Amino acid sequence: MMGTANTPVLLSHRAAQSRSSVIRELLKLTEQPHILSLAGGLPNPAGFPIHEIRKATQRLLDPSGEIAAKALQYGPTEGVEQLRHLVAERFNCPATGVIITTGSQQALDLIGRTLIDPGDVVVVESPSYVGAMQAFNGWDPQLVGIPGDRHGLRTDLLEERLRRGLEPKFVYVVANFSNPSGATLSDARRVHLADLADRFGFVIVEDDPYGELRWEGTEPAPLRARSERVISLGTASKILAPGLRVGWAAMPQWLVDPFVRAKQGADLHTSTLNQYLAHELLSDVAGQRARLGASVARYQQQAMALHSALVSELGSAIDVAPAAGGMFLWARMTADFIDTEILLQRAIEHGVAFVPGSAFFVPEQASMSREYLRLSFATLDPDSLAEAARRLKAAVESFA
Amino acid sequence: MMGTANTPVLLSHRAAQSRSSVIRELLKLTEQPHILSLAGGLPNPAGFPIHEIRKATQRLLDPSGEIAAKALQYGPTEGVEQLRHLVAERFNCPATGVIITTGSQQALDLIGRTLIDPGDVVVVESPSYVGAMQAFNGWDPQLVGIPGDRHGLRTDLLEERLRRGLEPKFVYVVANFSNPSGATLSDARRVHLADLADRFGFVIVEDDPYGELRWEGTEPAPLRARSERVISLGTASKILAPGLRVGWAAMPQWLVDPFVRAKQGADLHTSTLNQYLAHELLSDVAGQRARLGASVARYQQQAMALHSALVSELGSAIDVAPAAGGMFLWARMTADFIDTEILLQRAIEHGVAFVPGSAFFVPEQASMSREYLRLSFATLDPDSLAEAARRLKAAVESFA
Numbered sequence: 001m002m003g004t005a006n007t008p009v010l011l012s013h014r015a016a017q018s019r020s021s022v023i024r025e026l027l028k029l030t031e032q033p034h035i036l037s038l039a040g041g042l043p044n045p046a047g048f049p050i051h052e053i054r055k056a057t058q059r060l061l062d063p064s065g066e067i068a069a070k071a072l073q074y075g076p077t078e079g080v081e082q083l084r085h086l087v088a089e090r091f092n093c094p095a096t097g098v099i100i101t102t103g104s105q106q107a108l109d110l111i112g113r114t115l116i117d118p119g120d121v122v123v124v125e126s127p128s129y130v131g132a133m134q135a136f137n138g139w140d141p142q143l144v145g146i147p148g149d150r151h152g153l154r155t156d157l158l159e160e161r162l163r164r165g166l167e168p169k170f171v172y173v174v175a176n177f178s179n180p181s182g183a184t185l186s187d188a189r190r191v192h193l194a195d196l197a198d199r200f201g202f203v204i205v206e207d208d209p210y211g212e213l214r215w216e217g218t219e220p221a222p223l224r225a226r227s228e229r230v231i232s233l234g235t236a237s238k239i240l241a242p243g244l245r246v247g248w249a250a251m252p253q254w255l256v257d258p259f260v261r262a263k264q265g266a267d268l269h270t271s272t273l274n275q276y277l278a279h280e281l282l283s284d285v286a287g288q289r290a291r292l293g294a295s296v297a298r299y300q301q302q303a304m305a306l307h308s309a310l311v312s313e314l315g316s317a318i319d320v321a322p323a324a325g326g327m328f329l330w331a332r333m334t335a336d337f338i339d340t341e342i343l344l345q346r347a348i349e350h351g352v353a354f355v356p357g358s359a360f361f362v363p364e365q366a367s368m369s370r371e372y373l374r375l376s377f378a379t380l381d382p383d384s385l386a387e388a389a390r391r392l393k394a395a396v397e398s399f400a
Numbered sequence: 401m402m403g404t405a406n407t408p409v410l411l412s413h414r415a416a417q418s419r420s421s422v423i424r425e426l427l428k429l430t431e432q433p434h435i436l437s438l439a440g441g442l443p444n445p446a447g448f449p450i451h452e453i454r455k456a457t458q459r460l461l462d463p464s465g466e467i468a469a470k471a472l473q474y475g476p477t478e479g480v481e482q483l484r485h486l487v488a489e490r491f492n493c494p495a496t497g498v499i500i501t502t503g504s505q506q507a508l509d510l511i512g513r514t515l516i517d518p519g520d521v522v523v524v525e526s527p528s529y530v531g532a533m534q535a536f537n538g539w540d541p542q543l544v545g546i547p548g549d550r551h552g553l554r555t556d557l558l559e560e561r562l563r564r565g566l567e568p569k570f571v572y573v574v575a576n577f578s579n580p581s582g583a584t585l586s587d588a589r590r591v592h593l594a595d596l597a598d599r600f601g602f603v604i605v606e607d608d609p610y611g612e613l614r615w616e617g618t619e620p621a622p623l624r625a626r627s628e629r630v631i632s633l634g635t636a637s638k639i640l641a642p643g644l645r646v647g648w649a650a651m652p653q654w655l656v657d658p659f660v661r662a663k664q665g666a667d668l669h670t671s672t673l674n675q676y677l678a679h680e681l682l683s684d685v686a687g688q689r690a691r692l693g694a695s696v697a698r699y700q701q702q703a704m705a706l707h708s709a710l711v712s713e714l715g716s717a718i719d720v721a722p723a724a725g726g727m728f729l730w731a732r733m734t735a736d737f738i739d740t741e742i743l744l745q746r747a748i749e750h751g752v753a754f755v756p757g758s759a760f761f762v763p764e765q766a767s768m769s770r771e772y773l774r775l776s777f778a779t780l781d782p783d784s785l786a787e788a789a790r791r792l793k794a795a796v797e798s799f800a
Contacts (some may be wrong), residue, residue: 010569010603012539015514015658018665045469053472053673054461061454069445072453072641102502102645102667109666113538114415131668138513138665139412169410203410241472243672245502258415265418265538266509267502268531271671272643273453 030353036388039353047295056280075272104247108135127360145362152185170203176211177326180374187220194226214325215300305382309389327378352391430753436788439753447695456680475672504647508535527760545762552585570603576611577726580774587620594626614725615700705782709789727778752791
C-alpha cells in the first residue's frame with residue numbers, strides 16, 4: 001500500500017484500465033482553426049434557442065415568483081415533476097417511469113450500473129455510438145457487436161446468435177439516424193427485435209437523440225410501442241442545447257427504484273434550473289416546432305451540400321448514401337488500399353478531418369472497418385462543406 | 401435469462417443490493433406543511449443570488465456576444481477553463497488539477513470509481529456524511545468508521561488501526577463543520593492526519609461544503625496545504641445555489657486522467673451554462689463576499705436561536721454545543737432510555753422532525769448511535785426554531 005505521492009498505485013483496476021474516447025481525443029487535435037472538421041458530433045449552435053432560454057430564465061427567476069427559489073434549490077432525484085410529465089406525454093408512457101438524467105450519457109452509465117454484472121453480454125450494433133460503448137465498458141460487460149446495414153441492426157443475425165445461446169442483458173440501438181451509420185431501423189426489424197426481446201428475455205435500450213431531426217420520410221413506430229422491455233432515452237441536446245445537460249429515460253417500473261438510487265449516488269439530481277428551462281421551452285409546442293423546423297431545414301441543406309460535393313469530387317472512390325435526417329453521413333472508401341485511419345493523417349495535412357470507422361466498432365471488428373468514415377455536416381456551412389470535400393479528394397489522391 | 405417483463409431478474413447485483421438514503425426517504429415523509437423540519441440538509445433559499453443569476457444569464461446569453469453559443473454547447477469534460485482557474489486560485493493549486501463536477505456528489509462517486517476496488521478499505525469518520533457513504537458503497541468497499549469528537553476525526557485511533565495493519569485506500573473527512581457532527585478538525589489533528597497519509601500511503605478526501613459558512617473563529621489551514629495526497633472537494637451548493645449542480649475537485653496529477661475518463665463516461669461534462677454562471681458570480685469577489693456575509697449572519701442567528709431554545713426547553717435532557725458555522729447542530733439525548741429513531745416517530749406526531757443519529761454511522765456502529773440526532777437550523781426562522789424546540793420537548797416528555 002506504501003507509495004510515493006506520484007504513484008498511481010492507488011487507482012482501482014477499472015481506472016487503471018480505462019481508455020479515453022478516440023473521438024474526444026481526436027476532437028482536440030482537429031480544433032485548429034485552419035482545419036475544416038467533419039469529425040465533431042456537435043449540433044449547430046445556430047439552432048440554439050439563445051433568446052428563448054434568456055427570456056425563460058427571466059421568467060423563472062422573477063424574484064416575486066414562486067419558482068425562483070425552487071429552480072435554484074436541491075430537487076428530487078427523479079427529476080422536476082413538470083418535465084417528467086411533459087416527457088411522459090411525448091413518450092406516451094406513465095410519468096412514474098420517466099427519470100430526468102444529466103444528459104443521455106448519464107442514462108447510459110446508469111443503465112450499465114443497474115443492469116451489467118461483470119462479464120454480462122451486451123449487444124451493440126456494429127458500428128455503434130462510441131459514448132455508449134464507453135459508458136457500458138465502465139461496468140465490464142462482454143460487448144458483442146452484431147452488424148448493421150442501411151436498415152439498421154441485422155436482427156436476423158442477432159436471432160441466429162440468440163438461437164446459438166447468446167444471452168444478452170440488453171441490446172443497444174440508436175434506431176433513428178444512428179451515430180455513426182445514419183441508418184434508421186426498419187419497421188420490420190423493429191417488430192422482429194421487440195419479438196426477440198420478449199422471447200429471449202432481454203431489454204432493448206432505444207437511444208433516440210436524432211429522431212426529431214428528420215426531413216424526409218416518416219418515423220417507424222418506436223420500439224417502446226412494441227415491447228414492455230424497452231428503455232427509451234431522449235435528450236434536449238439536439239433539439240434545444242447540449243450545454244443544459246438534460247436528458248430523460250423512460251423505463252419499465254421494475255427498473256425505476258434501482259435506477260433512481262444509482263442516480264442519487266451519482267449526482268443527487270440533474271440541475272433543477274436547467275430542468276425548468278427545458279420544460280419552459282419544450283412546453284411551448286408551437287415555438288419549439290418552429291425552431292426545430294428551422295434547424296432541420298438547415299441540416300437538410302448541409303447534408304445535401306456535403307453529399308453532392310462528395311459524389312462530385314470523389315465519384316466512384318466513395319460510397320455514400322444521402323441522409324434523410326440526423327447529423328452524419330457514413331461513407332465507405334471503395335479503393336481497398338485506403339485505410340481511413342491513415343487517410344485521416346493525410347486529411348489533416350490537407351486541412352480536413354473526419355472520424356475513421358474503426359472508432360465505432362468493438363475491438364474484434366475494428367480491422368474490418370478500416371474502409372469506413374463518419375462525416376458530420378452539422379456545423380459547417382454549405383460552402384465550407386464543399387471545400388472540405390475538395391480537400392478530402394486531395395488527401396485521397398495523395399495515395400495514388 | 402428468460403423472465404417476464406415484470407421481473408427484475410436482469411438487475412445487476414449492485415442494483416439489486418442497493419438501499420436508498422435514509423435521509424432522502426425521511427425528507428419525503430417530513431415534507432408535510434404542518435411539520436417543522438430540522439431534518440433537511442437544504443441551504444436557506446433566502447441566500448440564493450436569484451437576482452444576480454438572472455442578470456448573469458442576461459449577460460452570458462447576449463445574442464450579440466461570443467459566450468452565448470459556447471455556454472449552450474458541449475464543453476470539455478474537465479470543465480470550463482475560466483471556472484477551473486478561479487477554483488485553482490481559491491485552492492492555491494494548479495488549474496490542471498482542478499476538475500468541475502456535477503455537484504460534489506459526483507466527485508464522491510468518481511473518487512469511488514477511480515480508487516475503490518471491491519473490498520478495499522475506506523475510512524470515514526463516525527458519524528459521517530450519508531451521501532458520501534452511499535456514493536462509496538456503490539463501489540463495494542469495506543467502509544471502516546473511526547470515531548470523531550468535537551475536534552473531528554480521532555486521528556490517534558486511526559493511527560492505532562493503521563499500526564495494527566489497516567490499509568485504507570483513502571480517508572474521507574468533512575474537515576469544517578462536518579455533516580452531521582458540526583465538528584471542525586483541529587489544526588493538530590490535521591497535521592497528524594496529513595503525516596499519517598504520507599507515512600502509510602493513503603489519500604485524504606477533504607470535502608468542504610461548509611467551510612465558508614463560518615461566523616466564529618478562524619479556519620485551520622486546509623489539509624491540501626499539508627500533504628500532496630489530498631483530493632479537495634468544493635461546491636457552489638452552499639455558497640451560491642445547489643440547483644446549479646456545480647462542484648469541483650482539486651487532485652494530484654496522477655489522478656486527473658483517470659478521473660476525467662470516468663467523468664466522460666458518467667455525463668460527458670457538467671452543464672456549460674451553469675459553469676459560466678458560477679464563474680460569473682464567484683469572480684465578482686466583492687459581491688460574493690457581501691452576499692455570503694449576509695447568509696452567514698442569517699445562519700448564525702438561526703444557530704443561536706435553535707441552540708438557546710434547545711437548552712432552555714430541554715435543559716439537561718439534551719447535550720448540544722453551540723455552532724461556530726455550518727448548517728447543523730449535533731445533539732445527544734442524555735436519558736439513556738431514549739432511542740432517537742423512536743423519538744423521531746413521536747416527534748413527527750408532535751409536528752417536528754430531525755434525523756436520528758443512526759443514519760450517519762456505518763452499520764456496525766449504528767446501534768451505538770441511538771442517542772444522537774442531527775438538527776438543521778438552516779431553513780427555519782428563529783421563531784419557528786423556538787417552536788420546533790418546544791415540540792421536541794413535548795415529544796421527549798411523552799416518554800416519561
